[in-house]
Every structure is written in structure tokens, then in C-alpha cells.
Amino acid sequence: MNSSQLTQIRTYLLDKKLPIDIVVEVYDHFTTQISELQKEGGLNFEEAFDQVKDSWKDELKLYWDGSWNLNDNSKFLRKMYLSINLGVLKQMFIYGGMVLISLFLMAQLTSAELFSYLLTAAMVLFTFLPPIQYLRHRDDFDLAKKYNKYVLTYYQHSPAIFFSSFAVLIPNIDRIFNNSPTVFSVFRFMQPEYSTDRFLFTFIVIIFLVFGNALIFITQKKYLTQIQKVKPFLIFLKPQA
Numbered sequence: 001m002n003s004s005q006l007t008q009i010r011t012y013l014l015d016k017k018l019p020i021d022i023v024v025e026v027y028d029h030f031t032t033q034i035s036e037l038q039k040e041g042g043l044n045f046e047e048a049f050d051q052v053k054d055s056w057k058d059e060l061k062l063y064w065d066g067s068w069n070l071n072d073n074s075k076f077l078r079k080m081y082l083s084i085n086l087g088v089l090k091q092m093f094i095y096g097g098m099v100l101i102s103l104f105l106m107a108q109l110t111s112a113e114l115f116s117y118l119l120t121a122a123m124v125l126f127t128f129l130p131p132i133q134y135l136r137h138r139d140d141f142d143l144a145k146k147y148n149k150y151v152l153t154y155y156q157h158s159p160a161i162f163f164s165s166f167a168v169l170i171p172n173i174d175r176i177f178n179n180s181p182t183v184f185s186v187f188r189f190m191q192p193e194y195s196t197d198r199f200l201f202t203f204i205v206i207i208f209l210v211f212g213n214a215l216i217f218i219t220q221k222k223y224l225t226q227i228q229k230v231k232p233f234l235i236f237l238k239p240q241a
Contacts, residue, residue, distance in 0.1 A: 001031065001034065001035070001045060005045050005049075006031070007236075008049065009027060009030050009031065009034075009049070010023070010027060011237055012053065013026055013027055013030070014150075016060045016062065016074060017062060017073070017077075017151075018060075018074075018076075018077060019077075019146075019150075019151040019152065019153050019154050020150055020151065020152045020153065020230045020233055020237070021152065021153040021154075021226040021227075021229050021230050022077070022080060022154075023233070024229050024230060024233050025229075026056075026076075027233075029051075030056075031053055033048075033052045033055070034048040034049055034052050035048075037051060037052070042080055056076075057073060057074065057091075057137070057185075059075055059076035060074045060075075060076055061074055061075070062074055065075075080154075082153065084154055086221070087218060088215065088218055091212055091214075091218050092214050092215045092218060093211075095214045095217075095218065096210050096211040096214040099122075099126070099210045099214070100210060103119065103187070104187050105136070106118055106119075107183075107184050107187035108187070112180075112181045112184045112185075112214075114180060115180055115181075115183075115184045116177055116180035116184070117177075119176065119180045119183060119184075119206075120173065120176050120177045120180065122233065123169060123173070123176055123206065123209050123210075124169065124173070125205070126164060126165075126209055126213040126214075127165045127169045127209060127211060127213055129213060129217055129218060130165070130213060130216040130217050133217065133220050134220065137224055140223075140224055140227050141220075143227060143230075143231075143234070144156040144240045145240070146240055147234065147237055147238075147239050147240065149237075149238065149240065149241050150237055151228060152226075152227060152230050153223055153226040153227075153230060155219050155220075155222045155223035155226060156223055164212065165208075165209060165212055165213050165216065168205060168208055168212070169209060170207060172202075172205045175201075175202055176189075176202060176205060176206065179198060179199065179202040182198065182199045182202065183199070183203065183206070184200065186199065
């Protein structure tokens, strides 16, 4: 296939409103299938391209499915998003669960006073991990702004949402430290010193920080993985003027 024919394929896929990382994958499928039809079926490019488009027609057709999301999307994209979301949630629960188990073990091995410092430090560390990762890879994250006419990857909104964790941590950091003995007692299966309501609020804050930051960090990592696939394709896109 020549450059003009490859451009036709890219233009067709970009019109389907697919994120660029998914365009890259589908583009590979299109070129492979077209090449096979030309080689094995003796078709010319236009005939092979039309046949491949027809085979993908139902998957890439844009329509509103009647849900709260008013954007027109394809069946293929909806299936991809569902798979992505389930995968991210699974990882979030695994990593968040590992952190909670680590905190539980920490309570078994330390004193209540030391646990208070360690728990508070852990919450601060978890909250700072996403912005640290953002700063380390800022050039990659800024590509989404540079090419804001496109969705480079489904994960590209993750850099901004870590501010929500700071909004929870900052007003509650004293509460986490002061109520750490209660968390310590619960992890040790002892009678808490404070009321159940006081413990529950602190525990909810801790759960939010652990799982929320795990979600943000995982999403950022996936963004960085996907953006490497997108970079070679950027030469075909127009950056923001």
C-alpha cells in the first residue's frame, strides 16, 4: 500500500471518533486484512478496503445507546471502555487491598504511637505518588494538551484528578493522626478508645485515600504505556495552534 492509501485508512478511522491508541490498533488490523485480501483474493486496494470497512461496519457505527452518556459511540468502543474499566477496577482493588493488608500487619508489629506516625506518613505518601509521577513524565502527559483536538487515549484525564486526593487529605490529616490509635485498636481486634462514628469517618477517609490514589496511579501508568504506542502516530495529527 502506498502513502495515499494508508492516509485513506487513517482518515476513515479518525472519523469514527476512536481514541488514537485504539486507532493505532485498529489501523494495524485494517492494513493486515486489506493486504491479505489483495494477496489472496486478488482484489485491488479500493475493493479490499470496501470489504474490510463492511466487515467492521457494525462494530464502528456511531450511535447513541440511550444511556446517560449523550455522545455517539460505536459498539466496538463501548466494549473496549467496559473492558478497560473492569481491568482498572480489578487492579485498584488488588493494590488497594495489598496496602490495607500492609497497614494491618504494621499494626501487629508496632506500638500505637509509632503506628500513628506510620499511618499518617503512608497517607501523605500515597497522595503524593500521583503528582510525583506526573512531574517525572510531564512531557508525556502534556501531549494530551498539545493535541487536544483528539483523544489520544482513554486514560488521558488522570493527571488532573489527583487534586481530589489533596482535597481530602489536607483538611483531614490531623484527624487521621489523632484517630490512628482507634484504627490501631481495630486492627488489633481491641476495643476502640473512641466512638464508632469517629472511627468510621476516619476509616472512610483512609479507604478513599488508599483506593482513590491507587486508581489514579494505575490510570497514570496505563496512560504512559498507551502514549508510547501513540507517539509514532502523532506525525499524522495536527497539534493545537
